[in-house]
Amino acid sequence: MSEPFTSPIKTVQEIPELRTLIQSQRKQDASIGFVPTMGALHAGHVSLIEAAREECDFVVVSIFVNPTQFGPNEDFDSYPRLLAQDLEKCQTAGADLVWVPTTDIMYPPHFSTYVEVKTLSEILEGATRTNHFQGVTTIVTKLLLSCLPDKAFFGAKDYQQQAIIRQMCLDLNIPVEIKTCPTVRDADGLALSSRNTYLSETERESALSLSHALNLAKEKIQAGETNLSHIKTEMQRLLTTTPLVKLDYATIVDAQTLEEIETPHPKMVALVAAFVGTTRLIDNCTLN
Missing domain, CATH: 3.30.1300.10 (Pantoate-beta-alanine ligase, C-terminal domain)
Known part of the structure; x- marks a missing residue:
């Protein structure tokens, strides 16, 4: 029988527990920073966590490989999942809490509501990746409403994504400030991904x-x-x-x-x- 996995940082799965922990911080007048990720963290993600650490009192990182933003011939099954390494990086970068929901939590049985930003989602990436941004905006809405941070941090490399999320928060009156942080690159110029x-x-x-x-x-x-x-x-x-x-x-x-x-x-x-x-x-x- 394998040894149980032990995390180097506080983790939570269920949304009620997440909200309870965040509410306890708000009672102490703490500001909440949030970094949504799909895991396989690299220096770009670390820079987002560090930016949140600088600007907020309590930093939450989510790790969830979102199935609805992958097309039928894309890499959902093979997408790198490196939770142990990711948790260590979160702790080193200064995160206070890592939220690791399951697919059943984010998309329970009979889930039938999706969020879509028209026009911005229909060009560039949206022109070739059908329903990609519908999946992105739906999951980001759920993530933001689950923890309601003061600020959420995104990377500039996904330029269209952060623009769409800004528009979504504006249109839906989601009271979260969207912060876009610079793209992190290797020494030779390749954007980290x-x-x-x-x-x-x-x-x-x-x-x-x-x-x-x-x-x-x-x-x-x-x-x-x-x-x-x-x-x-x-x-x-x-x-x-x-x-x-x-x-x-x-x-x-x-x-x-x-x-x-x-x-x-x-x-x-x-x-x-x-x-x-x-x-x-x-x-x-x-x-x-």
């Missing part, structure tokens, strides 16, 4: 083309280039000529509406998405 573990050494080298394409766009804008169509074409050419890379999109959009733009203005974002081998990666950078 739990899916990077899927990449072979050769694929990882090809994956650098995503950040290279973004840097190309940034350099051209800083040099005074105003023909955004030309910049987008150059980004796409760089990616499509890189071995092992299958381009999904490389574009420049309005930072708020995410609509593709043709002429520069003060708030722009370059976005890229591509398969490297069988692994789908995304990245972005702001352009001023």
Whole structure:
């Protein structure tokens, strides 16, 4: 018989217990910070926990691999699940509590309510990943309403996701401040992602083309280039000529509406998405 798993940090599964612990903190006038994750934590997640630690008195991290945001041919079954390592990282980064709900808790029998943000969810990632953002917004709504933090922390790498969640909280009057933290990268520029573990050494080298394409766009804008169509074409050419890379999109959009733009203005974002081998990666950078 195996030894029971012991956690290095306080964990909870059930929502009533989560709320009781948070309520006890609120009675002490503690501010609550929340970092939702799907586990397989890396330095990017750690930076979110550390940011929450700096701004809030009590930090809650959720670890839940959400089935409704995966498509039928995506990697839900193979998505890395490393709970013991994740709990250690949460503790080292300064989290106070880790919430690890089960699928039955988040999606009980006869669950039939979904949250959808129109327009923003129908372009870019939403154009190729059917119902992905419906799954994201539904689970994030449930997570936020379960613990009602003062602030929730998201990474800038998932730019469209954080924009959609901001709009969702605004539309539904969810009283949580959404904080977006900078993308964390390896020394060579690759944006950290739990899916990077899927990449072979050769694929990882090809994956650098995503950040290279973004840097190309940034350099051209800083040099005074105003023909955004030309910049987008150059980004796409760089990616499509890189071995092992299958381009999904490389574009420049309005930072708020995410609509593709043709002429520069003060708030722009370059976005890229591509398969490297069988692994789908995304990245972005702001352009001023």
